[in-house]
Amino acid sequence: GPMVEGKRGRMNRPKSGQKRSSFLAVRLTGEELTRLRDVAASQGLIGLFIFCFLLGTVLVFALKPAQREKDLATFFVFPFLLLAYILHTFFIFDLLPTYLMFFYVLGFTAVGSAKTPSGQNTEISGLTKKVTVAIFCLLLFLAATLAYSTSIKPAIADYIGTRGALDLAHNKYRNGVDKFNQALALGTFVWQDIFTQFVHLYTSAIYRLEGKISEKELAGDLEELSKNSSKAIQRNPRDFNLYLYAEGVYLAQGSFIDPDKYLPQATNILKKGLTQYPRLHYFYQRLAYDVSLEKKYDESVFYAQKAYEANPDFAGSKYLLGRGLILKGEEERGFHMAISAIVDDGFNNADSILWLAIRLAENKQYEKLAHLYGRLALSEQKYLVQSAYTYFLWGKKEAALRIADRASALSEKALGYDNLKVLGEIYGSLGEKEKLNSILERLQRLSPPSKPKEIWIPVEEP
Numbered sequence: 001g002p003m004v005e006g007k008r009g010r011m012n013r014p015k016s017g018q019k020r021s022s023f024l025a026v027r028l029t030g031e032e033l034t035r036l037r038d039v040a041a042s043q044g045l046i047g048l049f050i051f052c053f054l055l056g057t058v059l060v061f062a063l064k065p066a067q068r069e070k071d072l073a074t075f076f077v078f079p080f081l082l083l084a085y086i087l088h089t090f091f092i093f094d095l096l097p098t099y100l101m102f103f104y105v106l107g108f109t110a111v112g113s114a115k116t117p118s119g120q121n122t123e124i125s126g127l128t129k130k131v132t133v134a135i136f137c138l139l140l141f142l143a144a145t146l147a148y149s150t151s152i153k154p155a156i157a158d159y160i161g162t163r164g165a166l167d168l169a170h171n172k173y174r175n176g177v178d179k180f181n182q183a184l185a186l187g188t189f190v191w192q193d194i195f196t197q198f199v200h201l202y203t204s205a206i207y208r209l210e211g212k213i214s215e216k217e218l219a220g221d222l223e224e225l226s227k228n229s230s231k232a233i234q235r236n237p238r239d240f241n242l243y244l245y246a247e248g249v250y251l252a253q254g255s256f257i258d259p260d261k262y263l264p265q266a267t268n269i270l271k272k273g274l275t276q277y278p279r280l281h282y283f284y285q286r287l288a289y290d291v292s293l294e295k296k297y298d299e300s301v302f303y304a305q306k307a308y309e310a311n312p313d314f315a316g317s318k319y320l321l322g323r324g325l326i327l328k329g330e331e332e333r334g335f336h337m338a339i340s341a342i343v344d345d346g347f348n349n350a351d352s353i354l355w356l357a358i359r360l361a362e363n364k365q366y367e368k369l370a371h372l373y374g375r376l377a378l379s380e381q382k383y384l385v386q387s388a389y390t391y392f393l394w395g396k397k398e399a400a401l402r403i404a405d406r407a408s409a410l411s412e413k414a415l416g417y418d419n420l421k422v423l424g425e426i427y428g429s430l431g432e433k434e435k436l437n438s439i440l441e442r443l444q445r446l447s448p449p450s451k452p453k454e455i456w457i458p459v460e461e462p
Contacts (some may be wrong), residue, residue, distance in 0.1 A: 039051050055082070055086065058082060058105065058106060058109050059079065059082060061109050061110075062078050062082075062105075062108070062109045063078070063079070078105075078108075081101075081105055082105060085098060085101065085102050085105070149188075150189070153186060153188050154188040154189060154190045156186065157183045157184075157186040157188045157190055157191075157194060158183070158190055158194070160179050160180075160182050160183040160186075161179065161180055161183040161194040161197060161198070163179050164176045164177070164178075164179030164180040164182075164183065164198070165180075165197060165201055167179060168180075168201045168202065168204075168205045169201070171205070171208070171209060173205060173209055173212075173213055174217075176201070176202075176205070177202070177221055180194065180198040180202070181224065184198070184228060191235075192232055192235065192236065192239075192242075195228055195232055195245075196232075196241070196242075196245060198225070198228075199225065199229070199245045199248065199249065200245075202221075202225065203248050203249070203252055206218065206222075206252060206256065207252075215256070215257075218256055218257070219253075219256075219257050222249065222252055222253050222256070222257065223253075225249050226246075226249050226250065226253065229242070229245060229246035229249050229269075230246070232245070232246075233246060233269075233272075237276060238276060240273060240276065240277050240280060240283075243269055243270060243272065243273030243276075243283070244270075244273075244282075244286065246269045247266045247269050247270055247286060247290070250262045250263070250265045250266035250269060251263070251266050251290070253265075254266065254293070259293070263290065263293055263294050264294070266290050267287060267290045267291055267294070270283050270286055270287050270290065271287070274287075279310060280310075281306075281307045281310035281311040281314065281317060282307075284303045284304070284306040284307035284310060285303075285304070285307045285316065285317060285320055287303040288300045288301075288302075288303035288304035288307060288320050288321075288324055289320065291303065292323075292324065292327055297324065297327045297328040297329075298328060300324040300327065300328070301321070301324040301325060301328050304317070304320045304321040304323070304324040305321060307320060307321070308320075308321045315341045315342075315345035315346055315347035316341070316347055316349070318337060318338075318340065318341040318345060318347070319337075319338050319341035319342065319347045319349075319352060319356075321337055322334045322335070322336070322337030322338030322339075322340075322341060323338055323352075323355070323356070325337065326338065326356075326359055331359075331363060335356075335359075335360065335363075335365060335368055338356050339356070339368060339371070339372050342356070342372065342375075342376070343371070343372060343375040343376070353372075353376070356372070357369060357372065357373070357386065360372070361390075361393065366390055366391075366393060366394035367394075369390045370387065370390045370391060370394065373386045373387035373390055374387055381406075381407070381410055381414065382407075382410070382414055382415060382416070382419060384403055384404075384406050384407035384410070385404075385407045385415065385419040385422050385423055386422075387403050387407075388400050388401075388403035388404040388407055388423070388426055389422055389426060391403060392426055392429065392430070397430060400426060400430070401426075401430055401432070404423055404426050404427065404430075404435075405435075407419070407423060408423055408435065408438070408439065412442055412445065412446055416446075417443065417446045417447070417448050420439055420442055420443050420446070421443065423439050424436055424439040424440060424443065427439060
């Protein structure tokens, strides 16, 4: 996900000459505001009012009886107990020991405020027993309803969603989707949390289970997920992650159902997100990639340039601009920028490196490709295999053999099945039968991957 920088959580140190007491005062004020914001955000304005009212009521109902009975210990000690709890919650969230002590304080207040002089009439004037019972029953019903809607129902939805997550993780596609839809149908305040978890797990599952789900079933589930994506954005249009989740759903529909219909919707939802966050470079990055899938290469370069200008320190933006220029036809400038993003700025995304290597090989830019993999091999020796294959394609067989020997000295775990297979092809093409037989023996000790990885020659753009 995107990383958004912010100032929250930073500690402002006191300037030289500033008194320590004023520094503490600034810290306490800021933390108090943070605490009140947290209460307001989690419980709403009514919850914030009740929280403040509770603290004030506890203090008043404890001090009045203490003053009346001249209980100096309670009168002077009790406020400090309550103050200690309040200050603790400014810095650390509620823990069981502090939360339990707070209820001890509430119980002490209730007992103290219930004391009345002997002989005094304690009946509530103006209320009959029937009315009192009716009010009690009404309040009990309201409390039960509130407890169900705010605690029990969300807990049930969370439990069902968790079971759905486990089913999707274990490739039980239908069960997982049905459980998540059931959890979302409950419509609790945890709806968005369940939805975001669903999108993440679902999109991973459908690519993992590609070919095992019927097109009709997949189309219906993706359409329902798309509707929930729009619903989530309507509920919370300021959450930038929701636009990215919706984009992922549209991309999945474009990949599995109809690219001409759904790829434009992926770009449109990102453009809608830009109206809320016009300076978020990650939106521009995603737009640059998505419009390139529609073969709108001029537009792709435009958004990649915007992403690079918004955050030039991020190597991914530099690579994306180079990628757009290559697709647009400006290969020389594009190759230079994309290679520089990888070897100079440390952009290390395996799929992106593979894409660039394929383009360099197709254009017979072996010198640039040798430089790319040579630099990568300095930090990750598995790239020695690709480096050796580059020199082999380039026609420099001695260098290819020398680098291949360095690569073959690595363990099977470091190389993997695909790289060992490429080494075998290099040795076979160079006539090194003994070394080829050694590689074949090592391959027999490994299990081939369920889906072979294409290292060089692309069937389609990855």
